[in-house]
Amino acid sequence: MSQNSVQSIERAFEIIEALAVEPKGLSITQLSQKLSLHKTTVHRILQTLLNRGYVQKDPQTLRYKLGVKFVEISSLYLNNIELRTEAHPFLRELVAMLNVTVHLAILDGCDVVYIDKIEQVNSIRLYSSIGKRVPAYCTALGKVMLSKFSDQEVEKILSTISLQSYTQNTITNIEKLLDEIRSVRDRGFAVDNEELQEGVRCIAAPIYDYRGEMIAAISISAPVSVLPPHKDEENAQKVVETAKETCQEFCVSIS
Secondary structure: OOOOOOHHHHHHHHHHHHHHHOOOEOOHHHHHHHHHHOHHHHHHHHHHHHHOOOEEEEOOOOOOOOOOHHHHHHHHHHHHHHHHHHHHHHHHHHHHHHHHHHEEEEOOEEEEEEEEEOOOOOOOOOOOOOOOOEEOOOOOHHHHOOOOOOOEEEHHHOOOOOOOOOOOOOOOOOOHHHEEEEEHHHOOOOOEEOOOOEEEEEEEEEEEEOOOOOEEEEEEEEEOOOOOHHHHHHHHHHHHHHHHHHHHHHHHHHH
16 A cells, blocks of 8 residues: 555555456455445445435345446446547637637536636637636636526525636626526526626537536636627527537437
């Protein structure tokens, strides 16, 4: 065992890896013998994994198997890799068409996480990079992805954070924010009107998987002179079309 490792985590992974190669599962006694661990230790770790959905217990055989949580996590990981690959050419077309910066992102709790970014040459400096997290409530990407939830769910999600003001346009009142998200549901796209960064506007549209579940979003970002408010509908239509094309390509690729 490495000097920097945590013993309980090491043992949890040993149990997970042992169960991964046993389709019929293993009992506490079998795991104890297989891994040379005390039964009490095995039971305690299994209970934690069971509570979080990473293992499941057969009530008849009392054997433990890997749980559906691993399927969910694997699907998200694979989908993000596949989605980025399939979306990239469409993002490039959007950059060339509108002379903007384009982002592809997913929602993680209260944050937007960028998984791809393509910039137009000589574009305005945007403080974004692949893997960076930004608040969902003050971004077009975030508002689009929050729109898949009910008002009550949005309130619950945002209740865990402080809605701080980044610019004079940042919406920090929850009721106004809910009104904005309701409008997003109706329109099918969201706008960030200089809410995260002064002088920069963004428009975003959702991406769905084969089940019709919203899994990501695409946005365009540029100075106000490039994305003026009076052209929102026109520009949004191009973003929505790009998102739809990405959805179609992505669904074909995983089917």
